Amino acid sequence: MxxxxxxxxxxxxxxxxxxxxxxxxxxxxxxxxxxxxxxxxxxxxxxxxxxxxxxxxxxxxxxxxxxxxxxxxxxxxxxxxxxxxxxxxxxxxxxLLATVGRTRKLDPHEIGTADHAREVAVLVKCPLLTTNKLQEIRAAGKTPPTSDTYQSMAKSRYASAVGVAVALGEVAEGEVDAAIESGTTWSAAASCSSGAELEDCHILVLASSPEPGRLRATSTFMEDAIDGRAVVEALGEVNRDQGQVLQVFVKAEADPTGEIRGKRHTMNTDSDILSTRHARAAVGGLVAGLTGDTQLYVSGGAEGQGPPGGGSFCLVYTCPE
Amino acid sequence: MxxxxxxxxxxxxxxxxxxxxxxxxxxxxxxxxxxxxxxxxxxxxxxxxxxxxxxxxxxxxxxxxxxxxxxxxxxxxxxxxxxxxxxxxxxxxxxLLATVGRTRKLDPHEIGTADHAREVAVLVKCPLLTTNKLQEIRAAGKTPPTSDTYQSMAKSRYASAVGVAVALGEVAEGEVDAAIESGTTWSAAASCSSGAELEDCHILVLASSPEPGRLRATSTFMEDAIDGRAVVEALGEVNRDQGQVLQVFVKAEADPTGEIRGKRHTMNTDSDILSTRHARAAVGGLVAGLTGDTQLYVSGGAEGQGPPGGGSFCLVYTCPE
Amino acid sequence: MxxxxxxxxxxxxxxxxxxxxxxxxxxxxxxxxxxxxxxxxxxxxxxxxxxxxxxxxxxxxxxxxxxxxxxxxxxxxxxxxxxxxxxxxxxxxxxLLATVGRTRKLDPHEIGTADHAREVAVLVKCPLLTTNKLQEIRAAGKTPPTSDTYQSMAKSRYASAVGVAVALGEVAEGEVDAAIESGTTWSAAASCSSGAELEDCHILVLASSPEPGRLRATSTFMEDAIDGRAVVEALGEVNRDQGQVLQVFVKAEADPTGEIRGKRHTMNTDSDILSTRHARAAVGGLVAGLTGDTQLYVSGGAEGQGPPGGGSFCLVYTCPE
Amino acid sequence: MxxxxxxxxxxxxxxxxxxxxxxxxxxxxxxxxxxxxxxxxxxxxxxxxxxxxxxxxxxxxxxxxxxxxxxxxxxxxxxxxxxxxxxxxxxxxxxLLATVGRTRKLDPHEIGTADHAREVAVLVKCPLLTTNKLQEIRAAGKTPPTSDTYQSMAKSRYASAVGVAVALGEVAEGEVDAAIESGTTWSAAASCSSGAELEDCHILVLASSPEPGRLRATSTFMEDAIDGRAVVEALGEVNRDQGQVLQVFVKAEADPTGEIRGKRHTMNTDSDILSTRHARAAVGGLVAGLTGDTQLYVSGGAEGQGPPGGGSFCLVYTCPE
The missing domain is CATH 3.30.1330.170 (Cyanuric acid hydrolase/Barbiturase, RU A)
Structure with missing residues (x-):
């Protein structure tokens, strides 16, 4: 790498x-x-x-x-x-080490499936299902994993996250179908976002080098969308190293139970603003308030990318060598 | 009180x-x-x-x-x-001391004007202009301060804040018209929100008692929407008193310059989600992440209620007597 | 009646x-x-x-x-x-004849199911699933028909429409489960809308009297959301009777194929405005432009209430006796 | 041409x-x-x-x-x-005749002003004010015509429409400032839309040829957003000529009084969906329902482009020679 x-x-x-x-x-x-x-x-x-x-x-x-x-x-x-x-x-x-790759183009009917999961591995950009693609699937006599275009984004992110878990050995190859079916697998190393602008998956793997240098990455996950402690601890690490934050990659989502720490939230019943928008705004507010930086990579929809309602968190910083 | x-x-x-x-x-x-x-x-x-x-x-x-x-x-x-x-x-x-009051009903054409400001004084709920009220004003041969219903919310909040500033002696009575005109006066003690459900202003004054008790209030303001330091300092005070947060009253807004600390934000150019919604989500995320509580009073639109882009901040907590 | x-x-x-x-x-x-x-x-x-x-x-x-x-x-x-x-x-x-009724309160897990369909019969207001109700279902060890609150509105409308079809003898009692499963049954006599404000179904049956009077109702359906011909024909009937339109009850929806007469529409891929809102606006514009009246009952989501992409249409008018 | x-x-x-x-x-x-x-x-x-x-x-x-x-x-x-x-x-x-042109690039502070109006003349695409442009104006010590980015779209469309009126001799050159000030001038020949993607104005003039051919254009205006009669009359002309509709160019807006034919509409008080979106949906529904075609040019915001609440309407059709 x-x-x-x-x-x-x-x-x-x-x-x-x-x-x-x-x-x-x-x-x-x-x-x-x-x-x-x-x-x-x-x-x-x-x-x-x-x-x-x-x-x-x-x-x-x-x-x-x-x-x-x-x-x-x-x-x-x-x-x-x-x-x-x-x-x-x-x-x-x-x-800091990195490597990148792309999968083959996925057929629309593969998006969000076990086939999709087998193709990927840690910052992943993956496709979604539009109305046109749904028609294409049906015309081919196949069944889409969902007929809701917004939900297809979640399915695609989840399949990508399962792929990451497999690549990192967190899930065995033989368990991919079961993981896709269950919807409950997660890897704190995965950050996946979907979009209509691509048909393959774009993959970026980021890692600290075994040989230390002027850049470092530290990874953790937020337990929920208000897990300020996880952020504060990561920043504590930066401080101990007398470092400076360069970038934060964090995933955010509305807790699927409809509650955060036992208190109701309204992200899942808001028909004017979809839940991923709410989640980005809130987690972005927290991380910006603690780092003092608003140029953050906060991505919405953390299915399989941390505990339900939470999300993966990776911070890259410079430190004096 | x-x-x-x-x-x-x-x-x-x-x-x-x-x-x-x-x-x-x-x-x-x-x-x-x-x-x-x-x-x-x-x-x-x-x-x-x-x-x-x-x-x-x-x-x-x-x-x-x-x-x-x-x-x-x-x-x-x-x-x-x-x-x-x-x-x-x-x-x-x-x-903790408190007192409440109401102004007389405001005529629609007074909303957001110096007349409005003269009626108020620190947590204020104030009216706004609907299409019906705009017609009423015009039918009476008067001119509304704005013909945009969403902007009337801002005008109404600002007039209320000027009223608070006058009541607290921060602005002289004779300067009300000038303050309304300028749009640049502010009081960190003001928290004003507007709504179509009322025609008068509801006013609540909250203060720490000179005689200490088991409840305390501490007030400050956020310099901008990512002013985590203001929040952390207020929480530091609670910790020193071995207290527990009961409630936070905070105002939030999109910086009118379109930037926060020199970096562009997009709250003022989003035609899908109005800026007050963005601001509440972000500041709510920050304060919830630091207090661990999501039952927060975060109100959007801080015109005159703190420095531009920031907002007033008041925290009530219990402490051992 | x-x-x-x-x-x-x-x-x-x-x-x-x-x-x-x-x-x-x-x-x-x-x-x-x-x-x-x-x-x-x-x-x-x-x-x-x-x-x-x-x-x-x-x-x-x-x-x-x-x-x-x-x-x-x-x-x-x-x-x-x-x-x-x-x-x-x-x-x-x-x-004009009418009768009304209510079903018993539906348990949350029944909403949108065959049990729901068995309870209803032609203008129906029916419940939906909120986050709280979803939790209630899961806590009881049952499975909700959908975990998406917006989709639960569609499921509820469809079950109501199947109920109407049964009551009118358009679907046999024994075929309710199959109809719910298939999602393809429809009755042009059904107009169903869902809401969080009720837990039972409110039912209104409207019919022309066999004995003519000063009021008449005429029913048809729109083949798709731009079926101006259906509206024009109904208005032609009013004209022949020298009548005047009193009210129109019409259902509207985004064609689930993503196309209207072979041309793409974007209602199903708009993540800012949900499709029922688009459909009401468009069909409301058409019917208002033809009747000259904007006080119309245009309701969104026509699952089972007309052909896919179309919707039921009922017009009540006065005519000289 | x-x-x-x-x-x-x-x-x-x-x-x-x-x-x-x-x-x-x-x-x-x-x-x-x-x-x-x-x-x-x-x-x-x-x-x-x-x-x-x-x-x-x-x-x-x-x-x-x-x-x-x-x-x-x-x-x-x-x-x-x-x-x-x-x-x-x-x-x-x-x-059918047509000619096109572009104005020079407008300085941000000119957008929506009399200077802007002097530059234009019938289907016009014109710029708007973003947050960046607002800052640019203020940095230059000038005052923007509005500090609301969405309202700047209306100002820009109106100035373009005044320009069209001048070019067609409907408004005298010397009355441009007064027309901009009043906000009440209109030309049924103008169709103007604004966007952030350009800094000049794009202009397209369309006219029927004095020498008849296989294409014809007919222009009128809608009195209000439900003026089905205007549409029906234009289509009547097509029928008389045994023609077929090729395209409709129509402008739509929410009546600024908040009412259509004395009945309240809610487009101006909806803080989730801005009024131009509502207006396009409704007028698009009407014109599509009458023409049977959904590939229509329906543009929102008809300031100066027809009577208030209405909009310009131009239909191009083929007819047997």
Whole structure:
């Protein structure tokens, strides 16, 4: 796995590619880009064309074997931005390793199924089912896992998370079908978001190097959407290392029981704002308030990516070598 | 000002009045209620009928001279609930004082004006302009301060806040017109929310008693919507007193510049979710994550109620006597 | 079945009960009310508290054995209003007959099932599943027909429509389970809407009298959401009778295939506005444009109440005797 | 003005450029395109990135001096599509004439002002104010005409409509400032829509040729959003000519008085769905129901483009020569 640096830039719209200039000014060339991870300002749901727009303007500028992961939804204080993962010059050690890949294109009827889970492995961008794709499945005489386009996003994220769990040895290959069926498997290492702008899965694996460097990653999970303690502890680690936070990758969701710590929430009965939007806004507010940074990767819908109602949490920081 | 106790209960819907039983079980009678302050689960904007519904079911159960303050919008993790302020038995000191009042009914054309500001004084529930009221103003040959119903909510909150500032001596009586005109006055003691369910202003003044007791209130303001430090400091005070948080009253808003600490936010350009909803979700997420409690009074739209983009913050807690 | 008159009044908010004065002025007493059918201005989905508010203010004013049917959602040009069905003085023939009833309260786990279908019979208001009810079902060790609160509205409407089909002899009693399972049965006589404000089903049967009078009802169905021809033909009948339209009861839905006459629509992929809201707005626009009246009963979600993508259509009009 | 043909194609997403193949199959070359007019499926408001996406994928394929007019919002039954206006082969007469142009780029502080009005003249796509642009104006020490991004769309449309009125001699050059100030001027020949994806105004003038051909255009206006008579009369003209409707260009808005024909509507008090979305859905439903076609250009916000609450209406049809 190559050693990587991480650079973050604000964008003025989903079509803004000026961060490429920031990359150049920092001494990197677009050819060194392994992955581009962005938060774009659409609704983060089925008809979020800000994601498609960002993918369309960025992909021609980046290497063919790099991946893009655009997560829609900058509810509340979250600031639209992009994060580059670039291969370090001359392979010098930074302390942070990364690798990327893509699965084959999934047929629509495979999205959200065990077949889908077998194709993936840790920051994953995966497809969803639109009305057109649902028709395609039915025309082929097959049955979609759901006929609700918004729910297909959850199914797709969950199948991706099961794939991550398998890749990390947390779930055995032979148990994929059972895991998909049960809906209760989870891996704190998975962060999966779905979108209509792709038909394969984009995969990014991030890891601390066994050989320490100026960058470090620390991973944990939030027990629920108000788990400030998990965030405070991760920041405590940064402080002990006299480090500075570069980026946080966190998943958020509305607790499926309809309650958080025994108190009712209303995210699952709001027919005006879908639950993933609520969850991003709340968890984004918490993490921004504790880090002082609003350019955060907060992604909604944490099915299989942490305990129910919680979500995976990964923090990358610099520290004096 | 009478000495008061504070009791908080979850509700299962805006029509749920079962908390009256909790009040009775705690040994209080509805006749002791000074104020009922609730978060109801509508959109918190112009057409939020959850507020009207709550007012309608609760007001017949409470003393005529008590006030209700229902703030709509439980975005993100905020849990619908009601908070009673009740006069303590036999006037015994609790450490917390409160008094309530109402203005005369405002004529529609007065809402959001200097006339409105002259009528008020610290937790204020104030009216807004509906289409019907706009027509009434025009039919009377007068000019409404705005013809946008959502903006009338902001105008009404701001006029209420100026009224609070005058009552506290922060603004001179003779400067009311100028303050209304400028739009830049603010008081960290003001918490104002507007609604279509009333035509007068409901006012609640809360203060720590000079004579300490088992309850305390501490007030500050958030500099911006991610001012975690203000929250952490207030909680530090509670910890020093070995206390426990009972309730937080906090105002939240989208920074009108479109940026928070130099980074763009998208709350003011989102045509699907109005900015007050975003702001409540984010600040609610932060305060819930730090207090571990989701039954919080987080109200959106902090015009004149703290620095622009921030908001007033008041925390009530118990401490060992 | 008693002979009835029909009276329609605009309302200024979901809490407006002034139409009772219109009823009195027309010479009727509230004790003569058989049914009150209203369009209230909430989102018409799960968290529509305008319906609850209307039910709460109206029900104490009406006879215990009358029914209320409040349908939320006045998207587009639809105007909030209420329609009274009142028993004619002295049982005089008006040409229009009606009868009402209620089922027993349904247990949450029965909503949207064959048990639900067995309880009903033609304008039906039926319950839905909230987060609380879902928990109740699970706590009892039972399985809800869906865990999505918005989808539970569709399941409930469909079960009601199957009930109507059975009552009218369109479906045999023994085929209820199969009809619920298939999801493809429909009756053009059914108009069903669901809400959180009730736990039983409210039922209203409307029919033309065999003995003609000054009121007539004509029923048909729209083949799809743009079936202007069905509306024009019904209006042609009114014209031939030199009549005047009093009220239209129409159901609307987004075609589940994602297309109307071979052209794509976007109602099923819009994550900002749920499909029932789109459908009401469009069909309301069509019927209002053809009748010149915006106080229409247009209700969203026509599962089992007409061909897929279409909906039942009933028009009541006066004609010279 | 060149003689033009008109071709319409459905799209599967805002990024779908396959209609170019339909154009080629019909025997036209992209170099013949004068204008591309599309309905894309975003919210049609400030943060509608479907418009930007469509502009981005289409503009590189079309002549530099052609214009694009993308109008967001396919609420209700409206089907996403694009309409080409192409110069007829060899300048042969079709009966329909068109010409296009662009203004210079407007400075942000000019948007929605008299300066803006002086630049335009009949189907106009014009810019809006985002948060960034508002800051730019203020940084330059100037005052924006509004600080509400959604309202800036209305201001921009109105200024464009005044420009059209001037160009057609309906308003004198010297009265532009007064017309902007009053807000009450209108031209039934204007159809203006605003978007964040451009900084100049795109202008398309469409006219029937004095020399008749196989295409004809007929223009009128809707008196209000339920003016079915205007639509029926236009269709009557088509029938008399034994023609077939090719496309309808219609503007829709929520009546600013809050009433339609004396009955209240709720489009101006809905804080979940902005009024332009409601208006498109309703008028789209009416026109689709009468034409049987859902691929309609229905654009929201008709300030200055017809009587208040109504909107301009233009129908293009083929007829046997």
């Amino acid at each position: 190559p050693s990587v640096n991480i650079l973050k830039f604000g964008v003025s719209s989903p079509a803004d590619v000026t961060p490429i200039q920031g990359l150049l000014r920092a001494g990197y060339d677009p050819s060194q880009v392994l992955a581009l991870i962005g938060k774009s300002e659409g609704n983060g749901c089925v008809n979020d064309f800000s994601r498609t727009l960002s993918a369309m303007v960025w992909e021609p500028m980046l290497p063919k074997d790099s991946v893009t992961v655009f997560s829609g939804g900058t509810e509340g204080v979250i600031s639209p931005h992009v994060t580059f993962l670039v291969k370090e010059h001359g392979g010098a050690n930074t302390g | 009478p000495s008061v106790n504070i009791l908080k209960f979850g509700v299962s819907s805006p029509a749920d009045v079962t908390p009256i039983q909790g009040l009775l079980r705690a040994g209080y009678d509805p006749s002791q209620v000074l104020a009922l302050i609730g978060k109801s689960e509508g959109n918190g904007c112009v057409n939020d009928f959850s507020r009207t519904l709550s007012a309608m079911v609760w007001e017949p159960m409470l003393p005529k001279d008590s006030v209700t303050v229902f703030s709509g919008g439980t975005e993100g993790v905020i849990s619908p609930h009601v908070t009673f302020l009740v006069k303590e038995h036999g006037g015994a000191n609790t450490g | 008693p002979s009835v008159n029909i009276l329609k009044f605009g309302v200024s908010s979901p809490a407006d009960v002034t139409p009772i004065q219109g009823l009195l002025r027309a010479g009727y007493d509230p004790s003569q009310v058989l049914a009150l059918i209203g369009k209230s201005e909430g989102n018409g989905c799960v968290n529509d508290f305008s319906r609850t508010l209307s039910a709460m203010v109206w029900e104490p004013m009406l006879p215990k054995d009358s029914v209320t049917v409040f349908s939320g959602g006045t998207e587009g040009v639809i105007s909030p209003h209420v329609t009274f069905l009142v028993k004619e003085h002295g049982g005089a023939n008006t040409g | 060149p003689s033009v043909n008109i071709l319409k194609f459905g799209v599967s997403s805002p990024a779908d450029v396959t209609p170019i193949q339909g154009l080629l199959r019909a025997g036209y070359d992209p170099s013949q395109v004068l204008a591309l007019i599309g309905k894309s499926e975003g919210n049609g408001c400030v943060n509608d990135f479907s418009r930007t996406l469509s502009a981005m994928v289409w503009e590189p394929m079309l002549p530099k001096d052609s214009v694009t007019v993308f109008s967001g919002g396919t609420e209700g039954v409206i089907s996403p599509h694009v309409t080409f206006l192409v110069k007829e082969h060899g300048g042969a007469n079709t009966g």
